[in-house]
Amino acid sequence: MHDDGYLSLLSHDSFVSGVPHKTFARLRREDPVHWTDGDNETKGFWSLTRHADIALANKKSHIFSSAQGIRLEDQSHEEYMARRTFQETDAPEHSGVRRTVNPNFAKPVVSKFEALIRELAEGIIDKALESEEFDAVDAIAKQLPMMMLGRILGVPDEDLDWLVEKGDALIGNTDPDFTQHVIDKVDTNAYRMMPFRSPAGVELYDYAEDLLKNRRAVAEDGILAKMMQDENGLKELDFKNFFCLLVAAGNDTTRYSIAMALNMLAHDPAMIAQLRTGKYWDTCADEFIRFAAPTMHFRRTATEDYELHGKTIRKGDKVLLWFVSGSRDEKMFDSPDDIDLGRTPNRHLAFGQGGIHVCLGMHLAKLEVRIVLEELVKRIDTFVATDAPTWTRSNFICGVKRLNVRATKAV
């Protein structure tokens, strides 16, 4: 869809050709606290698009609350209670669960996965390069996050394709390539108590229940086993929702970050040459993730009236924090629409930095992006896109779904 600077942020179709960055740039410039009217399905909402305002709202989590839902969809209290994870709670409730899960994702813990990630990445890329032409999202970007999520959770490899398909259906609930139950096209009322209002949520709940009832084995050193053994652990529904959150959050986000990097490389051989110099390994992952910002927004709800740039956000109003826009704010970044592999500092917001909900998996995601690129550039001579990429249909998650490339191996 052509971005004339005025696309609707409510419509998923505004995002089918990629993020409407012109629209976001105009909003940052002219209307930083922007109101979008709702429709029959969804109530109207505010959008914050400037880096400084998003950072502010993220800090003031007592005013911009996560505890009435974090996506645009309106939920009854009953639906919210059935589906919420700790991501949909505020302090102090949030802090308790976060403390329990944090140690599993801390940087030193995640760094220990480096050798495993490298081994998996080597195998994935060698296999992809057996063909001269392939879809780099399917063959590379999708594979590593899926395999690593399996290791982290402690579920068997043979379940991974199934789990990822269900995770895609959850997070891609507005895209007909991922689900038949496209949320703004068909009646999904029957699934309103399920994660992402999706039938895939039912199947993932069943899987999680099997884990809890020991009908399915999990690896002892995986996070699920640890959470099940923890005396202060999550109750059954919380465990199921946490499981769905990890399957959804741990997969597509990293996939689309890798896919964005591959997309840039496949259109710019100079960038491959830059990476080969070895100077950018400490900084490039953040830059590709800034550029991709795959979870474009998360929602908050105002707990009191709040004035910002001459507008009054009313108590109870929904407020979207557009991390994707803040991460391209020209007031914060020089040449925000260009990739600068050495960008330092890089204060992007793609992980929701600055707030209590800052991404749990960010160290893991960054490590995966860096290593897969290191292993790729070692092995390729050329890597070129053969047609235009296709994008997800969603105003929530953005990513390259298909990237056909022709590649030759390094000799």
Ligand code: HEM
């Ligand atoms: C490049 C990849 C990733 C991106 C861009 C990303 C993005 C985000 C963002 C923006 C938030 C903040 C949500 C908010 O403010 O409400 C978040 C939270 C979260 N992410 Fe990620 N994520 C990524 C990878 C991962 C991975 C690999 C995992 C797990 C394996 C993960 C698990 C989570 C969880 C559990 C939360 C909720 C944390 C909380 O509420 O305290 N994410 N992520």
